[in-house]
Amino acid sequence: KAGVTQTPRYLIKTRGQQVTLSCSPISGHRSVSWYQQTPGQGLQFLFEYFSETQRNKGNFPGRFSGRQFSNSRSEMNVSTLELGDSALYLCASSLGAGQAFQYFGPGTRLTVT
Amino acid sequence: AQKVTQAQTEISVVEKEDVTLDCVYETRDTTYYLFWYKQPPSGELVFLIRRNSFDEQNEISGRYSWNFQKSTSSFNFTITASQVVDSAVYFCALGGATGGGNKLTFGTGTQLKVEL
DSSP states (O other): OOOOEEEOSEEEEOTTOOEEEEEEOOTTOOEEEEEEEETTTEEEEEEEEETTEEEEEOSOOTTEEEEEOTTSOEEEEEOSOOGGGOEEEEEEEESSSSSOOEEEOOOEEEEEO | OOEEEOOOOEEEEETTOOEEEOOEEEOSOSSOEEEEEEEOTTOOOEEEEEEETTOOOOOEETTEEEEEEGGGTEEEEEESSOOGGGOEEEEEEEEOOTTOTTOEEEOOOEEEEEEO
């Protein structure tokens, strides 16, 4: 069974631009969560989608948004990029709701210049 | 609010030594889950173990073992006979907050370096 895939793996953007990251969960998994990892703030929860509905959202500004499609694939979007958005963005996939085992993808490394 | 503290920032050991990674958590929920993940240099978080709050039985799985004590809110992780391939950042995480879905709260991580 294929694991969680994230595209692209690396991305360089300029301040003020916007970016879209993609996550394909393990086949059959309906929950996708997104995390941001930075040296200063560590791993922080962004949001979770289950069956195309956002279930939880972390403490991030409205520039960070996401969505989930009927095939469970998820995208997250960051608008008006800031230097501080440079981070490793990790996606996690799980079968169901309520602390099911979560499997992480390899991440997308975003650099904002 | 949930909180996870990993006081050890970095640990260096010589191969074959045993090493214990500490984790202390805070939560008001009576039902919760605790996890350990490993993050090698490649960046992907690798799931190691999960325990729920009702199961304090400590187990051993290969070279890994864990010690879950609700009385002290601790969930420590031990690697026996460490190997160079164990070098990575280890994260303790807490989940299961009421209404929290699959949200995990992570500690700051412990960098483990295993040298020859």
